Amino acid sequence: MDYRREIDGLRALAVLPVILFHAGFDLFSGGFVGVDVFFVISGYLITKIILSELEQDKFSILNFYERRARRILPALFLVMLVCIPFAWLWLYPSDMKDFAQSLVAVSTFSSNILFWRESGYFDTAAELKPLLHTWSLAVEEQYYVLFPIFLMLFWRLGMRWILMLLSVVFITSIATAQWAAYAQPAAAFYLLPTRTWELLIGAFAAFYLSKTNGRTNLARSVSEVGGWLGIALILFAVFFYSHATPFPGFYALVPTIGTVLVILFATQQTTVGKFVGNKGFVGLGLISYSAYLWHQPLFAFAKQRSLVEPSQLTFITLSVLSLVLAYFSWRYVETPFRKKDLVSRSKIFYGALLGTLFFISVGVIGHVSDGFKERFEIPASVYNSIQRTPREAECFGKAGIHVIEDWFCELGLDSATKDFVVFGDSHALSALPAFDSAATDLGISGIFAGTSGCTPFLGIYALRNDQLSHNCHALNKRVYQFVQDQKISTVFFIARWSYYTDGGYNGSNFSYISTDENGLANPDESRRAFEIGLENTITAYRSIGVNVIFLPQVPQQILSPVQIYSLASRSKEHKVNNFSVSKEEHLSLQRYVNTLFEKKGVSLIELDQYFCDESKCAVGNESVSFYFDEDHLSLEGSKRLIDPIREAINKRNRI
Known part of the structure; x- marks a missing residue:
């Protein structure tokens, strides 16, 4: 040749x-x-x-x-x-x-x-x-x-x-x-x-x-x-x-x-x-x-x-x-x-x-x-704690255009009348066990809906290649229509908010969104869409008498739980807190979103006090991890949300 x-x-x-x-x-x-x-x-x-x-x-x-x-x-x-x-x-x-x-x-x-x-x-x-x-x-x-x-x-x-x-x-x-x-x-x-x-x-x-x-x-x-x-x-x-x-x-x-x-x-x-x-x-x-x-x-x-x-x-x-x-x-x-x-x-x-x-x-x-x-000298209890809700396969990823029946999951009591909706991306899934437990304790019923990488805002398109099967824009409209038809009184919005505005700590790992299905995938367009989507969503839900509550993003770790516990096991002090994300880094990553929430006057459930001290936001303690990976809570971590969620629901009932 x-x-x-x-x-x-x-x-x-x-x-x-x-x-x-x-x-x-x-x-x-x-x-x-x-x-x-x-x-x-x-x-x-x-x-x-x-x-x-x-x-x-x-x-x-x-x-x-x-x-x-x-x-x-x-x-x-x-x-x-x-x-x-x-x-x-x-x-x-x-x-x-x-x-x-x-x-x-x-x-x-x-x-x-x-x-x-x-x-x-x-x-x-x-x-x-x-x-x-x-x-x-x-x-x-x-x-x-x-x-x-x-x-x-x-x-x-x-x-x-x-x-x-x-x-x-x-x-x-x-x-x-x-x-x-x-x-x-x-x-x-x-x-x-x-x-x-x-x-x-x-x-x-x-x-x-x-x-x-x-x-x-x-x-x-x-x-x-x-x-x-x-x-x-x-x-x-x-x-x-x-x-x-x-x-x-x-x-x-x-x-x-x-x-x-x-x-x-x-x-x-x-x-x-x-x-x-x-x-x-x-x-x-x-x-x-x-x-x-x-x-x-x-x-x-x-x-x-x-x-x-x-x-x-x-x-x-x-x-x-x-x-x-x-x-x-x-x-x-x-x-x-x-x-x-x-x-x-x-x-x-x-x-x-x-x-x-x-x-x-x-x-x-x-x-x-x-x-x-x-x-590495990592306790077995730590490995055992790094798990998500067993209802993940049942409840997650049901997008808005293909699934006709059973596209959401029930939380709390089995009742035809639903008191609240939990809606969001994979961070909402991480919080699902806490809402389920709080609703059961209070004797009420709710539903969960969500899919990965979807900002739960009306009029927003996720610029991801999987939108033929996981259509965020369609899902957001479907949830809104469901809330209106069922006369739901409260909707909790949960997401990895900085994912759509800042990416990760170094600006990478961005999930771009836009108000246009064929919009430009860049940070400026994504932030603009986030602001518009937030405003549209708050206005639309409040116009039908819905109480809108947001869960801020939990502190995002820089390393995975196993990485942090492994580093701690080989360090002199053996303290996982030394390798957890600093509170300053956590607040810096989420400053844009938190400032925007404050500007829009949204109702927030404060979470930092459950994960952070004055200097660090802990990945866990010596025996269990609060995280499944760098930014999603584990089952143990979700337990820390039960009290603030129960209080938020009780506060809603008193209004």
Whole structure:
């Protein structure tokens, strides 16, 4: 197969945005599309090899998988092996258990399925997973289990039938991806059925060039325009896409079509080909696979070790380090293992088997031992306390447009007449046990309604990719109509308010909202929408005689409970309060929202006194955690809300 410098140069344009995106540089907000570029390149190269060998009647499935093993496994196993001791030293039990599970999943090329299943709202932050990036390798290998077998089986039918069948798969895949990007965004992102079409774009390019002897047979001016247009499309996606972009539906056509245009039109006879195929890009392209493998563990471990978000200088340093490590692993691991005279087929396959068994064994032990939690002296009562309401599956996530019956949960007594409504996002779910207990004690009945990441304000749209199934705008209207129809006297609004106005402590982890379904996903728009939504909601509910009460956001911890208790167990004083969030940080994060509540004159249930002293807001005490994760209360934590909630309901009854 003829070597094309442009392909290696294109790899550099794929890996650098991915690294800089994961490093957190806002300029590269769409850098994740580098993976899509890789998919198209991979689909093109592998299809070109298979077609060439099928045409010469030399294709062997054993040889194919041997090449894949030589290409993928040596560097991958090296990175996994290096990660294990650092995970042992630095990862807390829950994170270590996740890491152990990922060792098994990566070894069996199913990590995309694992990370999809872990991608729920309450999961550990994705950027803390050292092997998160291996999901794309799993997608490719799953594809290459099926694709060569398909070509072998249908080769005798001829190229026309093969292309017709692949076209059906392509259309089905991209249509599914477009639907899932809104209805099931996590599945759309991670799973093979919604990514197959991207690999097939590259495959179609290989089919086309195989029939034209690698030439497009077009004028040079057309090739120049086509190639530069391809570069422009890739760069547009890198710089203008973001987390809020529904992906990988039709939006993914931009970087993937851009990639295939470069493949088709960029040659060493064109300026675009010389640009992409310059010595610097080619050098980076050669080490791109190893660079991709190294960067995520470096970033993840740096974040795990730091109590605050590492600086940009740290990420720049780690980005450079990933390239340095990539060069050495490319030269001393990747390259030697590709040479059959140095490493025989039997050694490759035996090595693959032994390596797979080793990592699976370590992973299983890590899972069974709950992340080797004996490394830390944390009381069993603390682990037992880190749990949420058992009614979560029953009561949560019932959005406003699909569920017709039983879309809310009853609280307190079983009565046809409802005295109050609890409405909000996942923080409302955390408070559900307290409302249930208080209502039962007072002999009244209420309901709970809510779903994750939804500001419970009228006229507000959540700019999330899951709004086809979890429609916040529709749910907010439905709750209002229910309150009006049932003549409910009191509504409690509960949410992670700063999530929609400030994000987290470092400004990241923002859940953007807008008054427009297609609004801009940025902090200014989100704050504007929050103010408008708050005003509209208060006015609308009060106009129908409803008493509106807000629960302020509970103090948000900087670290998870297990992390805090783990740090405390290794400190001299063994005090969890030392590692809990300071009251000053807590008040600073929520100052904007609290000031707005005060300005609007909303009725608030004060909570700080139940969690904070003059300097710290405790994650828990020595025997139990008040938190489930950094910002959601556990069952034990929710118990601390029973008294203020009972008092608020009693006060309402006295009015």
